[in-house]
Amino acid sequence: xxxxxxxxxxxxxxxxxxxxxxxxxxxxxxxxxxxxxxxxxxxxxxxxxxxxxxxxxxxxxxxxxxxxxxxxxxxxxxxxxxxxxxxxxxxxxxxxxxxxxxxxxxxxxxxxxxxxxxxxxxxxxxxxxxxxxxxxxxxxxxxxxxxxxxxxxxxxxxxxxxxxxxxxxxxxxxxxxxxxxxxxxxxxxxxxxxxxxxxxxxxxxxxxxxxxxxxxxxxxxxxxxxxxxxxxxxxxxxxxxxxxxxxxxxxxxxxxxxxxxxxxxxxxxxxxxxxxxxxxxxxxxxxxxxxxxxxxxxxxxxxxxxxxxxxxxxxxxxxxxxxxxxxxxxxxxxxxxxxxxxxxxxxxxxxxxxxxxxxxxxxxxxxxxxxxxxxxxxxxxxxxxxxxxxxxxxxxxxxxxxxxxxxxxxxxxxxxxxxxxxxxxxxxxxxxxxxxxxxxxxxxxxxxxxxxxxxxxxxxxxxxxxxxxxxxxxxxxxxxxxxxxxxxxxxxxxxxxxxxxxxxxxxxxxxxxxxxxxxxxxxxxxxxxxxxxxxxxxxxxxxxxxxxxxxxxxxxxxxxxxxxxxxxxxx
Ligand SMILES: [Zn+2]
Numbered sequence: 001x002x003x004x005x006x007x008x009x010x011x012x013x014x015x016x017x018x019x020x021x022x023x024x025x026x027x028x029x030x031x032x033x034x035x036x037x038x039x040x041x042x043x044x045x046x047x048x049x050x051x052x053x054x055x056x057x058x059x060x061x062x063x064x065x066x067x068x069x070x071x072x073x074x075x076x077x078x079x080x081x082x083x084x085x086x087x088x089x090x091x092x093x094x095x096x097x098x099x100x101x102x103x104x105x106x107x108x109x110x111x112x113x114x115x116x117x118x119x120x121x122x123x124x125x126x127x128x129x130x131x132x133x134x135x136x137x138x139x140x141x142x143x144x145x146x147x148x149x150x151x152x153x154x155x156x157x158x159x160x161x162x163x164x165x166x167x168x169x170x171x172x173x174x175x176x177x178x179x180x181x182x183x184x185x186x187x188x189x190x191x192x193x194x195x196x197x198x199x200x201x202x203x204x205x206x207x208x209x210x211x212x213x214x215x216x217x218x219x220x221x222x223x224x225x226x227x228x229x230x231x232x233x234x235x236x237x238x239x240x241x242x243x244x245x246x247x248x249x250x251x252x253x254x255x256x257x258x259x260x261x262x263x264x265x266x267x268x269x270x271x272x273x274x275x276x277x278x279x280x281x282x283x284x285x286x287x288x289x290x291x292x293x294x295x296x297x298x299x300x301x302x303x304x305x306x307x308x309x310x311x312x313x314x315x316x317x318x319x320x321x322x323x324x325x326x327x328x329x330x331x332x333x334x335x336x337x338x339x340x341x342x343x344x345x346x347x348x349x350x351x352x353x354x355x356x357x358x359x360x361x362x363x364x365x366x367x368x369x370x371x372x373x374x375x376x377x378x379x380x381x382x383x384x385x386x387x388x389x390x391x392x393x394x395x396x397x398x399x400x401x402x403x404x405x406x407x408x409x410x411x412x413x414x415x416x417x418x419x420x421x422x423x424x425x426x427x428x429x430x431x432x433x434x435x436x437x438x439x440x441x442x443x444x445x446x447x448x449x450x451x452x453x454x455x456x457x458x459x460x461x462x463x464x465x466x467x468x469x470x471x472x473x474x475x476x477x478x479x480x481x482x483x484x485x486x487x488x489x490x491x492x493x494x495x496x497x498x499x500x501x502x503x504x505x506x507x508x509x510x511x512x513x514x515x516x517x518x519x520x521x522x523x524x525x526x527x528x529x530x531x532x533x534x535x536x537x538x539x540x541x542x543x544x545x546x547x548x549x550x551x552x553x554x555x556x557x558x559x560x561x562x563x564x565x566x567x568x569x570x571x
Pocket of ligand 1: 384
């Protein structure tokens with residue numbers, strides 16, 4: 001997503017080109033080719049610039065974003081989404097069977113379904129249930145009290161033409177270049193309820209899910225999970241059945257219907273399945289081979305691929321890509337970099353396919369570990385952007401990883417805090433990606449012990465895998481494991497707009513330098529490497545002035561700003 005400032009500056013046609021990394025072609029070309037954009041198009045970050053006015057909070061955004069009482073009174077167990085997709089009439093129809101356990105006695109639960117879709121009926125057994133639709137929410141009423149601790153299952157029947165909307169299209173009835181139907185979903189942000197009824201929030205996930213998609217004979221559906229088989233329905237349609245063995249967030253649930261060709265590979269016991277259009281098959285076989293190195297790199301740092309029973313899949317689509325769980329979608333032109341650009345502008349992006357590396361990184365951060373509110377989406381995007389640099393480090397070494405990460409500096413805006421307001425379906429600004437990754441790299445320098453850092457990363461992932469967490473959980477874990485109080489550092493980077501500024505005042509005649517952090521957090525303190533690059537000295541700077549002796553003059557005195565994402569002022 002773009003901050004409102006950038007969105008205003010980009011041509012509408014470019015904004016419509018969505019991708020899960022939320023950057024348009026226009027932006028990639030502005031910053032990716034190594035040329036500086038004109039100042040009028042992308043102003044330099046102003047650390048203390050007031051935040052732009054927030055977008056309006058609507059009844060729909062509260063109903064979608066809040067974990068209200070009719071969501072909190074139940075816990076999802078499973079979905080079985082069973083739909084028929086008609087490419088000619090461009091309609092979908094079918095049902096979602098929703099199993100849940102009540103956590104408190106109640107007669108009402110909240111589900112969600114976009115108003116463009118018709119509710120045909122909602123059944124508890126054979127009893128037809130009443131419901132109230134309100135701004136995208138569907139409040140389902142039960143004739144008798146549902147009891148705490150009991151499990152229930154309802155069948156939610158619906159039909160209609162889903163709208164094509166949102167950054168990524170939502171639900172798209174398209175055609176491939178040969179004229180075959182090419183139908184796909186990508187609904188991060190706009191929400192899964194754009195095309196199917198569900199409890200459309202981030203906090204609660206089903207424990208598993210069955211996806212059945214009936215489509216005209218001859219087409220292929222690739223959805224999340226393990227392929228269980230297909231059944232000829234005898235009326236010109238075939239049902240494709242998929243089973244997701246793990247918790248899955250709603251926006252990851254996807255269908256990809258097309259004239260796909262399939263090929264496969266293995267990494268140890270992990271199945272890898274690839275789907276591409278016939279005309280792109282040779283290119284896909286070459287480009288998708290990068291998935292193995294990606295999996296090896298991430299497994300090295302974090303442990304086993306999270307969705308082994310479902311396998312890893314990579315599926316060609318016409319938009320740039322999305323992290324759909326165990327069914328990552330890909331549209332990066334079968335070329336390295338991002339949309340054929342050097343994404344971070346420092347010569348390293350052209351060595352690998354950005355979409356394969358980034359979107360698949362979300363399997364660990366975003367899909368396995370999921371934020372419980374979209375406000376804290378840096379847990380997906382900041383971490384996955386940092387994972388890109390871990391891939392670079394694994395393949396090419398530490399120096400290139402640092403170079404790659406610092407290529408992101410020019411994309412940081414420092415206009416809004418990374419953590420957005422909670423409970424209103426608000427997504428954070430673009431800084432959640434680049435500033436988020438540079439912040440995590442800063443934490444590595446604060447820990448200042450790589451063996452400890454690698455263990456911390458691995459254990460952090462393992463501790464929270466398959467869970468939905470908030471920033472407070474991350475901070476608490478890092479504090480406990482390091483024995484440090486990192487809360488003010490997390491807060492400065494995530495809850496304020498400005499990054500820390502190290503203020504230096506030199507007295508060359510006395511050979512001293514005064515130093516302190518200029519920050520918003522009063523309790524902020526962070527060690528930082530200063531002096532000369534071949535022999536850094538660590539100072540433990542706080543918000544109070546301290547002094548140190550130095551033989552270096554003002555011009556010779558450096559700060560390791562490639563290892564710490566900070567500003568420096570000298571006087
Ligand atoms: Zn992403």
